[in-house]
Amino acid sequence: MVQSSGFGSGCHWCTEAVFQSLRGVMDVKQGFIASSPPHDSFSEAVAVTWDPALITFDDLIAVHLATHSSASHHKMRGKYRSAIYVHDAADGEAARRIIDMIAQQTDSDIVTEVFSFEAFKPSDTRFKDYYVRNRNGPFCEAYIEPKLALLRQRFAGLWLEDV
Numbered sequence: 567m568v569q570s571s572g573f574g575s576g577c578h579w580c581t582e583a584v585f586q587s588l589r590g591v592m593d594v595k596q597g598f599i600a601s602s603p604p605h606d607s608f609s610e611a612v613a614v615t616w617d618p619a620l621i622t623f624d625d626l627i628a629v630h631l632a633t634h635s636s637a638s639h640h641k642m643r644g645k646y647r648s649a650i651y652v653h654d655a656a657d658g659e660a661a662r663r664i665i666d667m668i669a670q671q672t673d674s675d676i677v678t679e680v681f682s683f684e685a686f687k688p689s690d691t692r693f694k695d696y697y698v699r700n701r702n703g704p705f706c707e708a709y710i711e712p713k714l715a716l717l718r719q720r721f722a723g724l725w726l727e728d729v
Contacts, residue, residue: 568592569618571661572599572651572683573626574611575634576709581612583697583710584633587717588724590620596696597688599651601681609647613686621724623657627664629721633713636678651683658682 575581582596593615598608616626627650630636636648650665652658661680669676688694697710718725 567618568615569623569657570613570615570653571623571626571657572611572613572649572686573630574599574609574647574649574651575630575636576610576646578610578612578689579693579696579705580710580713581610581634582695583706584629584713584717585612585614585626586695586697587714587726588616588621588626588629588721589726590618590724591616591626595686595688596694597686599649599683600685601649601651602684605647605649605679605681606684608685608687609649611647611649611651613651613683623660624664625721625724627661628668629717629724631665631668631676631678632720633716636674636676648678650678650680652680653683 573581578596582594585591585594591614595613599611600606600608650661652661658680665676665678697706700706
């Protein structure tokens with residue numbers, strides 16, 4: 567049985583590349599996710615489907631928090647909401663528990679919020695698989711590659727070798 571949630575952080579090009587790099591992730595849809603009011607504006611995010619026998623929700627959240635400014639209320643948070651979008655209350659409770667546990671372990675004030683996953687709009691097709699198609703471009707080298715380097719170092723057991 568597969569599971570799915572949404573993850574919002576910074577640019578969805580970066581977020582897409584991060585989740586595409588993980589063993590057990592079956593699908594990553596880049597786009598915009600909205601929750602219920604007052605968080606019903608669309609924000610850049612990815613919809614992720616994974617096999618829980620190969621990667622856990624805990625691991626996905628740990629990767630998510632480590633690969634963006636999850637402790638910062640920077641000025642672009644409206645467009646780049648730090649969030650986990652869930653489809654049911656049980657996943658919401660699990661996500662909050664995991665965030666709290668990681669905040670305590672890292673002594674961080676994590677700003678990532680948990681919202682209901684209400685609507686998804688895909689990105690323009692020219693941006694899909696952005697890192698795969700542009701890995702040597704300046705944006706990928708400056709922003710995506712450092713996140714992937716962090717993944718290779720801190721989450722080596724979750725990393726897909728062929729990415």
